[in-house]
Amino acid sequence: MEGLLDINWRLFAIVTLNGLTLASLYFIVASGFSLIFGLMRVVNMAHGSLYLLGAYVGFEVSETSGSWLLGILAAGVVVAAAGAALQVSILSWMQGQDLRQALATIGVSIVAADLMLAQWGGSAYQISLPDAVSTFVPVPVAGRFAMARLMLIVLALIIGVGLWLMLNRTRIGMLIRAGVDDRRMLEALGVNVPLVFVGVFAIGAGLAGVAGVVGGSVLSVSPGEDARYLLSSLIVVIVGGMGSIPGAAIGALLVAMAETYGLAYTPTYGIVYTFALMVAVLAVRPQGLLGRAA
């Protein structure tokens, strides 16, 4: 009993809030990854590179223009274009050969990581936030918490709801869902499916770019982050279920919480919890918590 009462509630609250922040970031990255997989069965191993590219573009633009919003906008657009280019130039040539596509994106990610290292060097950058959100807000128990981190949680909620609305309430969402269920039938109905593919790839990549700017502002940008966010996206969708946006949300929450609590309370074994979570899910539901059986 003694031990229970001794819990540092303030630390616990801060760790929980940090976990939520990380979950938000993971969700934004992984939702794009999952969206792309859901429609095209492409495991985009270059998704982490798109994240990192977004972060660097956002850094450059916001530094030159002085506007953070312009930075995030530019990153979204540039990375969406890069994603569309990747689909058109390489992946569309081997549609349906999922393993070969995964290998090709691995090749792209290696070249991209190296070129970004050449351009921006090995040092870490921090994207400066607008003054309006560089403050702290009082929260119960935890004391105070960075405004920017709370805004990140709000942004993830907006993106989540927005994706859900787009997929379930709009015409393009209807096309995407139809494509997931029966691609050939959709083609037979006269829809330009390759164009839908490029569009979805652009949206998924754009989300990674936006996440890069947000991550670069709240945390930091450095080489190696691409691998980190690729890994988190992989585990999030393995846990949540490939191709499912609600699954990505649940997966992101579980993975980020496991990681944050693990690192806070048992520092040298933090990653083990994330891993154990993944293994447990695979043992019980190989298709992920909200995934459909293949």
Add this chain to the structure above:
Amino acid sequence: MTRKILTAIVVLGLLAYPFLVNSFWLVQIGGRTMGFGTVVLSLVFLTAYTGMLSLAQMTVAGVAGYAVAYFTAPTGGVGMLLPWPVALILAMGLATLAGLLIGLVSVRTQGIYTLMITLAVAMAFYYLTLQNYDLFNGFTGFNNVEPPVILGLDLGAPLPFYYLSAALAALCYFGVRHVVRTPFGLALQGVRDEPQRVRALGYNVALLRILAFGLAGAIAGVGGILNLWLNASISPGSVALNPVIDVLMAGVLGGIGHPIGAYVGAFVFTVVDNFAIDFIARERFNTLIGLIFLAIVLFSPDGLTGLARRLWRRTTAEEKEGRESVRHGNEVGK
């Protein structure tokens, strides 16, 4: 017949190799190709004969490497000194166990799912070695790990090390060639092609796959120990994303359909790695190898050996066409 002559030439070439090159080519190219190639071989074995593409083979090699370092070269209070034969047996056992466990985790998946899950396993292991100081000595890892000296023969010296690496690589290579012709190996290929039918024949498909991962783990373990001795050190950087992907790249480069592709790929990879400086700046090695890899994936999915085989077939086919009329009579009964 041609095949046997070719094998004999390659074996003789490998035996004579130390007397034809300088010590840099002997250890940094020859020795590295053998050690790294053996890790790649474990991947090629899994992919070619079971249809599972695993990205965790460098991780398993790392388990063996870390185990040998932990038991033979304790650093800063981390580790436990054991006689080297015990350390090697433990390391091989742990590598096999790691292979079996990875098989257990990914047995219910296939194709890109196996790729994703094994990559997740590999990255989890990397972060564990980075964060953990009790077993892995964190960021520093283990340094000054020397191969044993047996009866006055220093296995770390260039010539003995090369022959040791070549012998172990040959053992693994011919071992794989042998295993795939045993009932176990044939069952594996059955699982690769038609899992449902093999299951209907009464085989335990999951068990077969896990055992294949275990065998691949043992092979990767051999490669991991050789890599450790070559570098004399091991750290999280040895099991990070880059080396993990390097194994895949070397495999795809050489050709993932046949065991020899592993060593061809490892050789090309090592040569490019060492001589990229002559083509472009040393720092841009990854761009070069990444582009080569991409070109192979795009234009020759069965790698350099596949490319060579197709060229060979084309030339022999042309010859055959010329001699078609002559050979026609002899063809009967073949």
